[in-house]
Amino acid sequence: MSPFATPRSAAEPVDHLPYENTPRPVAAMAARYPNGLHIATHRHRRAQLLYAIEGVMQVTSETGAWVVPPTRGVWLEAGLDHAVQMSGDVQMRTVFVEPSAALALRARTGVVDVPPLLRELIVAAIDVPLDYAPGSRDEHLMQLLLAELNSVPQLPLHLPWPRDARLRAVCDALLASPHDDRTITEWARQFGMSEKTLYRGFSRETGMTFGRWRQQARLLLALKRLAHGEKILGVALDHGYRSQSAFTAIFKRHFGVAPSAFYN
Numbered sequence: 001m002s003p004f005a006t007p008r009s010a011a012e013p014v015d016h017l018p019y020e021n022t023p024r025p026v027a028a029m030a031a032r033y034p035n036g037l038h039i040a041t042h043r044h045r046r047a048q049l050l051y052a053i054e055g056v057m058q059v060t061s062e063t064g065a066w067v068v069p070p071t072r073g074v075w076l077e078a079g080l081d082h083a084v085q086m087s088g089d090v091q092m093r094t095v096f097v098e099p100s101a102a103l104a105l106r107a108r109t110g111v112v113d114v115p116p117l118l119r120e121l122i123v124a125a126i127d128v129p130l131d132y133a134p135g136s137r138d139e140h141l142m143q144l145l146l147a148e149l150n151s152v153p154q155l156p157l158h159l160p161w162p163r164d165a166r167l168r169a170v171c172d173a174l175l176a177s178p179h180d181d182r183t184i185t186e187w188a189r190q191f192g193m194s195e196k197t198l199y200r201g202f203s204r205e206t207g208m209t210f211g212r213w214r215q216q217a218r219l220l221l222a223l224k225r226l227a228h229g230e231k232i233l234g235v236a237l238d239h240g241y242r243s244q245s246a247f248t249a250i251f252k253r254h255f256g257v258a259p260s261a262f263y264n
Contacts, residue, residue: 016096020046024132025101026142028125031092039084047078047102048094049149051114051122055090056227059083064160064206066111067220069227069263072155073114073122075107087224093122095145105150111157118152121145156254157223159216162205166191170198171213178218178239184210219254222247223262232259 019027033039035055050057051073059066059074061082068074076082078099097105114122125145132138162168170191174180182190187210188198202210218239225235236247251259 016044016094018130019094019096020044022130024130024139024142025098026125026146027096027130028122028128029094029096030126031094033086033090033092035086035088035090037086037090041081041083043079043081044076044096045078046096046098047105047107048076048096049112049122050074050076050084051093051095051119053091053093055086055088055092056224057090057092058085058087058224060085060161061109062161064158065220066109067157067159067223068111069157069223071114071119071263072111072157073152074111075109075149077107077109078102080109088228093126095122095125095149097146097149101146105146107149107152108154110154112152112154114152115148118145118148121148156216157220159213159220160206160208162201164201164205166193167198167201167205171217174214175217175221178221179237181240215250215254219251222251222259226259227263235259 016029019029033055050059050068052068052070054070056070057068057074059068059076059082061080066074078097121141121144124141128138128141132142162171170187173187173190184198185195188195191198193201199210202208202213206213208216218241222235222239225238226232232247233244236244239247241247241250248258251262255262
């Protein structure tokens with residue numbers, strides 16, 4: 001099950017094969033998806049950079065989820081099983097990178113910043129033909145795109161997902177009620193575990209403490225709401241914070257900017 005919302009609809013398959021089978025190492029395509037649409041679990045032979053000009057993407061795998069706000073991107077390593085959920089109408093741009101070319105990059109699966117130069121290169125790459133000529137301007141553009149990909153910083157927008165069924169049930173409950181402020185002792189009791197078992201399970205399977213995981217989940221859920229223009233105070237209260245200032249302080253400590261500045 002996805003760590004986030006249940007999809008309302010499923011996408012028709014998009015023909016990626018021309019972009020994956022081109023003899024050139026880099027190819028780019030554009031697509032538009034409506035709000036709530038879900039692309040079921042699948043994989044690609046090539047590595048991918050997914051970038052949304054508008055809308056929020058939630059990318060999930062067996063081991064976790066990434067929330068991808070507009071104007072950010074997510075790098076997916078070749079062969080990764082993943083699903084994508086759209087929140088808001090999404091204008092997606094996808095860059096496909098041949099595995100041999102991707103190996104030369106330092107990029108690892110995760111959400112990345114997309115600076116202005118990389119953004120313009122992605123937009124320009126959409127118009128590059130799949131069989132661009134070696135030594136041409138188009139090839140130089142694609143090579144520059146790869147070089148820029150190698151230098152973008154990753155962003156802390158990942159929510160790791162445990163394997164244990166009981167821990168997953170706890171995670172589902174936390175995501176369904178992000179305002180719920182019960183202690184780890186109370187959550188452990190509800191799911192028939194000791195506090196020590198729950199604490200150790202989270203640390204072992206997610207690399208986070210229970211409290212840190214809950215905070216990360218709240219922040220990522222809040223990001224989705226903020227992306228659609230909702231008021232900061234309402235988002236803060238709905239996600240378990242006692243005031244807008246408390247939410248802003250934690251948000252700024254985690255992301256480096258205030259909620260009001262994140263999408264600017």
